[in-house]
Amino acid sequence: MKSKDDVLKEAGELRWQLPQDLHDRIAESIHGEAARIAGRSVTRSGGDRRLAWQQALDRLLTHPLTAFPIMIAVLGAILWLTIVGANVPSAMLGSLLVDKGHGWLSELFVSVGAPWWLKGLLVDGMYLATAWVISVMLPPMAIFFPCFTLLEDFGYLPRVAFNLDRMFQRVGAHGKQALTMAMGLGCNAAGVVATRIIDSPRERLIAILTNNFSLCNGRWPTQILMAGVFIGTLAPRGWGGSIAALSVLAVALLGFGFAMLSSWMLARTVLRGEASTFSLELPPYRPPDFWKTLYTSVIDRTLIVLWRAVVFALPAGAAIWLSANVFIGDQSLAAWFVHGTDPFARLIGLTGVILLAYIVAIPANEIVVPTILMLTVLVTGAAGGQGAGVMFETDPGNVRAILEADGWTSLTAMCLMLFSLCHNPCSTTIYTIYKETRSWKWTAVSALMPLVVGFVLCGLVAAVWRSLS
Amino acid sequence: MDGFTREAPGALRVLLEDALKHAFDCDEAGRGATLESLAGAMGKSREEAAMALGELRARGLLVAAGDAHQLSEAGRKYALQVVRNHRIFETWLMRQTSTPAVDWHREAHREEHRLEADEVNAMADRMNNPRYDPHGDPIPTREGLMPKRPLPSLAAWADGVPARIGHIEDEPEALFRLAGALGLAPGTRMDAIAHLADGSVAAKVEGRELVVPAAVAGLIHLIGVDVGDDLPEGLGRLSDLRVGESAVVHGLAPSCVGPERTRLLDLGVVPGTKIRCEFSSPFGSPKSYVIRGAMIGLRESQAKRILILRPAEVSSSQKA
Numbered sequence: 001m002k003s004k005d006d007v008l009k010e011a012g013e014l015r016w017q018l019p020q021d022l023h024d025r026i027a028e029s030i031h032g033e034a035a036r037i038a039g040r041s042v043t044r045s046g047g048d049r050r051l052a053w054q055q056a057l058d059r060l061l062t063h064p065l066t067a068f069p070i071m072i073a074v075l076g077a078i079l080w081l082t083i084v085g086a087n088v089p090s091a092m093l094g095s096l097l098v099d100k101g102h103g104w105l106s107e108l109f110v111s112v113g114a115p116w117w118l119k120g121l122l123v124d125g126m127y128l129a130t131a132w133v134i135s136v137m138l139p140p141m142a143i144f145f146p147c148f149t150l151l152e153d154f155g156y157l158p159r160v161a162f163n164l165d166r167m168f169q170r171v172g173a174h175g176k177q178a179l180t181m182a183m184g185l186g187c188n189a190a191g192v193v194a195t196r197i198i199d200s201p202r203e204r205l206i207a208i209l210t211n212n213f214s215l216c217n218g219r220w221p222t223q224i225l226m227a228g229v230f231i232g233t234l235a236p237r238g239w240g241g242s243i244a245a246l247s248v249l250a251v252a253l254l255g256f257g258f259a260m261l262s263s264w265m266l267a268r269t270v271l272r273g274e275a276s277t278f279s280l281e282l283p284p285y286r287p288p289d290f291w292k293t294l295y296t297s298v299i300d301r302t303l304i305v306l307w308r309a310v311v312f313a314l315p316a317g318a319a320i321w322l323s324a325n326v327f328i329g330d331q332s333l334a335a336w337f338v339h340g341t342d343p344f345a346r347l348i349g350l351t352g353v354i355l356l357a358y359i360v361a362i363p364a365n366e367i368v369v370p371t372i373l374m375l376t377v378l379v380t381g382a383a384g385g386q387g388a389g390v391m392f393e394t395d396p397g398n399v400r401a402i403l404e405a406d407g408w409t410s411l412t413a414m415c416l417m418l419f420s421l422c423h424n425p426c427s428t429t430i431y432t433i434y435k436e437t438r439s440w441k442w443t444a445v446s447a448l449m450p451l452v453v454g455f456v457l458c459g460l461v462a463a464v465w466r467s468l469s
Numbered sequence: 470m471d472g473f474t475r476e477a478p479g480a481l482r483v484l485l486e487d488a489l490k491h492a493f494d495c496d497e498a499g500r501g502a503t504l505e506s507l508a509g510a511m512g513k514s515r516e517e518a519a520m521a522l523g524e525l526r527a528r529g530l531l532v533a534a535g536d537a538h539q540l541s542e543a544g545r546k547y548a549l550q551v552v553r554n555h556r557i558f559e560t561w562l563m564r565q566t567s568t569p570a571v572d573w574h575r576e577a578h579r580e581e582h583r584l585e586a587d588e589v590n591a592m593a594d595r596m597n598n599p600r601y602d603p604h605g606d607p608i609p610t611r612e613g614l615m616p617k618r619p620l621p622s623l624a625a626w627a628d629g630v631p632a633r634i635g636h637i638e639d640e641p642e643a644l645f646r647l648a649g650a651l652g653l654a655p656g657t658r659m660d661a662i663a664h665l666a667d668g669s670v671a672a673k674v675e676g677r678e679l680v681v682p683a684a685v686a687g688l689i690h691l692i693g694v695d696v697g698d699d700l701p702e703g704l705g706r707l708s709d710l711r712v713g714e715s716a717v718v719h720g721l722a723p724s725c726v727g728p729e730r731t732r733l734l735d736l737g738v739v740p741g742t743k744i745r746c747e748f749s750s751p752f753g754s755p756k757s758y759v760i761r762g763a764m765i766g767l768r769e770s771q772a773k774r775i776l777i778l779r780p781a782e783v784s785s786s787q788k789a
Contacts, residue, residue, distance in 0.1 A: 020600075024723070050747070055748075063751070162750050166750060
């Protein structure tokens with residue numbers, strides 16, 4: 001009779017005699033046995049051949065010649081639908097909330113005899129900024145996200161990730177990042193949330209940190225206005241519109257390039273590693289449930305993002321109004337800042353007004369243009385404003401006149417377009433990044449990396465521009 | 470993903486433990502550790518090496534025997550614990566993280582001096598007490614047992630005798646990286662081994678002809694295989710499968726490790742599963758495969774690690 005210790009000792013020695021890959025073999029045979037049992041007891045209806053039309057559609061959507069034109073056409077159609085389709089509801093909301101609502105609230109405050117500063121802070125500051133954000137942000141998001149979700153439910157988006165994966169693999173990222181970047185064109189905060197579809201933490205973090213290079217909806221208006229007012233006029237007669245559109249497209253593509261480049265750099269430095277797992281399920285095509293999709297995407301994506309934007313727009317509105325109305329010495333806070341930073345800003349092709357606008361507009365990129373106009377009028381004293389700290393927008397001809405009074409050139413417009421692409425994400429996105437990563441360090445990286453890129457890029461463009469002209 | 474929050478181990482601890490490991494290697498090789506061998510192996514000055522040896526002697530971990538030093542019983546136990554820390558941590562990196570293979574050694578080398586025995590035991594328990602590390606080295610048990618197994622290298626292996634890779638050395642790093650790029654990992658089966666005139670070695674590796682450069686062949690150590698443990702004819706890799714073709718899964722290659730292996734098993738890529746290549750992305754990778762009624766996109770680097778068997782008539786016509 002052997003003692004317990006003898007048995008353990010012998011077992012310990014015998015353990016080394018087993019094949020080296022015993023564990024893998026056992027795991028494999030357990031999985032294999034499970035598959036065999038399932039195969040015996042589960043009967044499938046129909047064969048394992050896929051439907052002919054599904055097969056044909058897959059060939060078409062992933063064929064080297066047709067895949068990319070179709071992808072670009074679909075993305076272009078969604079963006080066009082979003083920009084054009086949002087015009088009418090945005091104008092309606094704008095006239096309701098900004099024109100009527102603001103006027104009505106102002107009268108109310110005046111009629112009850114509220115002090116001017118209270119009316120200014122609450123109505124001209126907080127209310128107006130929030131009204132701007134809602135009227136500019138809500139309609140595009142309510143169009144963009146349902147379109148996106150419909151494509152997802154139909155089964156097209158996984159094919160896009162499938163087509164683009166090779167490029168993302170090259171830079172050390174995951175093919176599904178293509179989807180989160182496309183989602184970022186609607187809203188970066190939504191794009192960051194969407195990175196949850198990437199299961200490996202390293203690739204997911206890369207997707208989060210680079211999502212800001214997708215030009216979001218809030219930045220398209222700035223791009224379109226600058227391109228139309230300044231860049232388009234550089235072109236020969238009759239070509240202005242096309243050149244303006246192309247320049248906006250170029251900025252968006254540049255953003256894609258920066259996203260790939262920064263992914264590559266992150267994957268080579270701080271986020272080194274290999275794809276831990278990759279498997280992309282390509283579900284069969286099925287007609288999406290239109291109303292259900294519309295409901296869930298409006299509730300899940302649009303309203304959540306909008307709510308966060310509103311929460312951040314309220315204090316921003318107050319800050320904008322205060323910066324224009326709190327005086328130190330003979331100048332307002334805004335004027336002090338603008339005059340102080342102007343020399344540096346002009347060096348990199350921007351202006352002090354733009355820098356201040358991007359600081360106060362951290363809550364929402366949508367209010368950048370109205371804030372720039374308000375601040376320019378405030379600083380230059382040009383006509384056309386509605387009072388200190390009150391944001392407004394006007395027609396393109398007036399815009400050009402107001403901005404040129406502050407010394408704007410085509411260079412300024414070009415640098416603003418680039419800076420609009422490469423600057424810190426809005427506060428909603430920053431907050432979302434923190435919630436998703438639970439790390440202040442990565443949140444800081446995601447905020448500062450594009451800002452550094454933006455400063456360097458604008459500085460380079462300005463230097464080249466000056467040396468050429 | 471987050472940085473290591475633990476305090477960096479003292480420089481002295483690192484120096485002494487590294488010196489102890491060197492003495493352990495010398496013991497295993499049947500010679501004693503000398504001042505010169507220690508200074509050379511650790512890239513330190515003679516003064517530092519002398520200091521380390523003196524300190525280890527004073528602590529009763531080393532015993533002087535003339536010029537050479539040998540481990541005491543306590544010293545051997547300590548050294549085995551450091552080796553265990555290193556190898557368990559490497560295994561953990563391979564199985565639980567996406568750390569690239571070339572970084573395993575460096576990270577484990579740093580962590581071996583920080584880890585405490587009970588932390589390492591807890592890690593080992595969570596991984597079902599692995600016996601071998603990712604390079605095929607045996608891991609000392611918590612009781613301090615480790616079998617000696619000097620394995621012959623590929624360079625010295627007899628032609629024509631089938632073998633499995635038992636161990637791959639992880640230094641020099643460039644050669645280890647090359648071995649990984651060739652798809653070689655502990656457990657990989659090698660058939661039809663033939664030494665060529667220039668020192669490189671030709672072999673059939675999991676259905677593919679491969680020439681292993683002479684320098685890499687020296688890093689690879691082999692184990693013989695049992696009689697009858699032969700790979701079936703017509704073995705190939707999933708990456709060879711063209712659009713529209715079907716095959717049956719034979720298994721996952723030993724180089725497919727960690728989360729990727731688990732994921733593929735979960736998807737049903739197990740021996741006997743029928744698999745068909747459905748269509749390819751514009752760049753040729755990934756390709757989509759029908760596996761158990763689901764369509765899954767897999768990258769080429771993954772498909773290379775899935776071994777398949779094709780119906781005989783298909784494989785003979787596709788050989789060319």
